[in-house]
Amino acid sequence: xxxxxxxxxxxxxxxxxxxxxxxxxxxxxxxxxxxxxxxxxxxxxxxxxxxxxxxxxxxxxxxxxxxxxxxxxxxxxxxxxxxxxxxxxxxxxxxxxxxxxxxxxxxxxxxx
Numbered sequence: 886x887x888x889x890x891x892x893x894x895x896x897x898x899x900x901x902x903x904x905x906x907x908x909x910x911x912x913x914x915x916x917x918x919x920x921x922x923x924x925x926x927x928x929x930x931x932x933x934x935x936x937x938x939x940x941x942x943x944x945x946x947x948x949x950x951x952x953x954x955x956x957x958x959x960x961x962x963x964x965x966x967x968x969x970x971x972x973x974x975x976x977x978x979x980x981x982x983x984x985x986x987x988x989x990x991x992x993x994x995x996x997x
Contacts, residue, residue, distance in 0.1 A: 886928065886936045886955065889966060893940075894923040905966040906958075920944055922996060924985045934958060941985060943996045948976045948985050 892900040898916025905915075924941040931937070940951045953971035957964045978985060984995035991997075 890926045890940060922986050943986055946997055948978045950974050950976055
């Protein structure tokens, strides 16, 4: 799960494609994260082959939180993403708060 998040941060569609079930998208489609700044991953629960997580990203001057419960399978000793049930919500960030991207700047001067 964490390695796939890192691949999203880096726009590494080839890795994402290689670690998922067939038919879920091309490497080029998976690498399409232009305009997004990923801010962090929180694993909320992990049991067996399911992982529930939240990934935060900035896009269009707003903070978005992707919440997903993912299902993985073990294939030849490696975990592979099979499917997920996802939702995205927008969370407010005050103009004078620190930017969620991790910089020391205020949100209004960084991504706001």
